[in-house]
Structure formats: C-alpha cells, structure tokens
Amino acid sequence: MLSEKTMQIVKSTAPVLKEKGTEITSCFYKRMFNAHPELKNIFNMSRQQTGGQPKALAYTVLQAAENIDRLEALLPVVTQIGHKHKSLNVKPEHYPIVGHHLLEAIEIVLGDAATEEILQAWAEAYEEIARVFIEIEKQMYDEDKKQDGNWEGFKPFVVLDKRVESETITSFYLKPADGTDLPPFSPGQYVSVRIKIPGEQYFLTRQYSLSDAWNKDYYRISVKLEAEEGKPKGRVSSYLHEAMEVGASLEVSAPAGDFALSEQTDQPVYFISAGSGITPVMSMVKTLAAKENDRQITFIHAAKSEKHHAFKEEVEKLIGEKQEGRLLFIYSQASGEPSDHVINGRLNDDILKTAVKNTDAAFYICGPLSFMKSVIEGLQNLGVPMENIRYESFASSLDMQIAN
CATH class of the missing domain: 2.40.30.10 (Translation factors)
Known part of the structure; x- marks a missing residue:
C-alpha cells in the first residue's frame, strides 16, 4: 500500500509528465531494447518507429500519475492492456526490466528535476502498478488453464x-x-x-x-x-x-481481448464497422445468426467501394435469412446503382438518424479512429447512452482517449 506522501509526490509529477511524457517513453524504449534486444520479439517495432507505442505508454504513465490514489479508475484500461499482454505472453519477470529502464529514462529526461525523493516515489508507484497488472494477467492465464484445449504462449x-x-x-x-x-x-x-x-x-x-x-x-x-x-x-x-x-x-x-459480444440477452444489436473493422464484427454476427432466436440485428458497414468490401455476399446471406435483420452498406466511392441497402457517400449523422431505430439497443463499433469518434459522437447525439456502446479500434482505446 502506497503512503499518502508517495501518492502526493507522484501526482505532483503529472504536469511534467504531460509535457515530457513521450520524450521519456521514447528514451525508455531505446534504452530497454539496447539492453534487452530479445524483447523485440514481443513488441511491435513498427509502432515504435511511427511513435504510436511511446505516445500510448506516455498516456498510460500520465493516467497512472493522476490516478495513483485510485488505481481502480484505470481498471478498464489495465484489463485491455492485460489482454494484449496475455496474447503476447508477457510474464511477471518482464515487469522489473520495464521498471528499471522507465525510472532510468525519467531520471535522464528530467535531469536535476528528478530528485531522489521523486525517483523513490515513482519506484514505489511502479511496483504497485506492476502488481495490479500481474494480478489481472494471472487471472487471465488461470482462466485459460481451466478451459480444455487452451494453451499458454x-x-x-x-x-x-x-x-x-x-x-x-x-x-x-x-x-x-x-x-x-x-x-x-x-x-x-x-x-x-x-x-x-x-x-x-x-x-x-x-x-x-x-x-x-x-x-x-x-x-x-x-x-x-x-x-x-x-x-x-x-x-x-x-x-x-x-x-x-x-x-x-x-x-x-490463445484468443484474447475484451471487445466481445454479450450473448446472454435478447437486446436488439447494431453492428457498425468501416474497412477492415468488419473482421471482429463478422465473428459476432455469424455467432448470432447461428442461434435460433429473434434478436434484431442491424448491420451497417462503410467501405471505400464494393471491391474493397469484404464479406459482402456472406453478410447478405446471413442477415437476409434473419427475419429481424437489416442491412446498410455505404460506399465513399460510387459503386454502381444504389439499392435498398446500398448508399453512395459517407456515414454521417443524417444516415445514423435514419438507421438507428432503437437507442436502447447494444452497439458494437469497429474501424479507424476518425470513424469511431464520429460514430460514437453521432450515437450520443441521438440519445444512446455510452454504457450501450462497445468499440474496438485498430489503434487502442488509449489512442481514442489521447485523440479526445
């Protein structure tokens, strides 16, 4: 348990972390990979090169600093990251390595401002944060072990x-x-x-x-x-x-991730995707289509054109066979003549207003960041409560929050 003094010191560093966070995390990754090049087998080095991973980690560190006295507020983000760690086979022994180089990077970037008191407070805080991650990931690994046929790594x-x-x-x-x-x-x-x-x-x-x-x-x-x-x-x-x-x-x-369909309900459901965001949605809609129930399904997908639209015929067959199914495809580049379920243009508030018949339904959204933000804002404007909206972007929910 962290002392009140430690939490106050860590919280006091939030402004400088907001300013220099990405510089700290970029320094951290560089030094860690130099010392432990084998970790390149785990990390997506493309996201290192584009700066996406240092930016996301900087945001996580900032959120930890601001919420160090109530880490439970970070549970949704910790759970999402924990799923990714599980899928990459991250283990408890990796956390001391990360902690060592993160503290080292804080000291290098902050210079004289990184007093012994601040470094000690962050060492204690990191140990507590790592403990939370390790416990949650252990629960995930243990749950996998209970399931026949599952595997680790x-x-x-x-x-x-x-x-x-x-x-x-x-x-x-x-x-x-x-x-x-x-x-x-x-x-x-x-x-x-x-x-x-x-x-x-x-x-x-x-x-x-x-x-x-x-x-x-x-x-x-x-x-x-x-x-x-x-x-x-x-x-x-x-x-x-x-x-x-x-x-x-x-x-x-083994499969991981917390963007998952809730199957224990007959609540109407809207699937709204764009581009390759259709992939997790296909798993959901195929699962529901195989069930013999009258759950109402509305499937909305945006693509550049018909030739860029994956699973078109598969979805038409699945939804067409459901009495309570509705379809809408939207192409930003005109692809032939519009039909009863094909529109040329872009998904906007007017289309959402026409398509969304039930604001008490469950909404599952997946696609690029700008698409996600636009759709979520549009749904909220229609009166859909945020607790009814689940989303998965090809970035991460951290990136969604950073962009806000």
Missing part, C-alpha cells in the same frame, strides 16, 4: 485455406499443427500471430481479430494489406498476403 499452426475477400483483405484459415480441437472464444476477440520472416532478426508479432464463429477445427483471421500510398507496405501483412500459402506454418496465441 504460442502454438504451431498451419494454413488450412487462404481466400481473397476483397481488394485489400485476405482470410487465412488456421488449424493447430498437432490436430487438437480448438477451445471456444468470445466473438470479437483476437489472436496474436507470430512469424519469422526471412531476413528479419526477430520474430514479428501482430494481433488479428477472429472473423468467424467458433468451431473446433480452425480459426479464421482476415488480414488487411497495409499499403498506404507513399508509405512502405506493412511488413507482416504483405508477407501474409504475398508469401503465406496453404500448408505454411506460423505460431498463434
């Missing part, structure tokens, strides 16, 4: 099938190399995929949403080729698209 899989879903998205059907049955997962969760690419010194690991309802034989992930104009192709996504063929091997973590 990474397990060898083979590519059972590979299917092009759109101009930019390809699905991979992954089967355990040992032929064992796969454990159930919550619709909306993801797995970490770890591969060793020729020419790369370290493993590359990425998280991909499971895009199918559970079955015991295979998991399906659907990967967008990261290839924005003027930027280099995503190292992992391009390798999967261009080099990973049927029969190839890779490693996969």
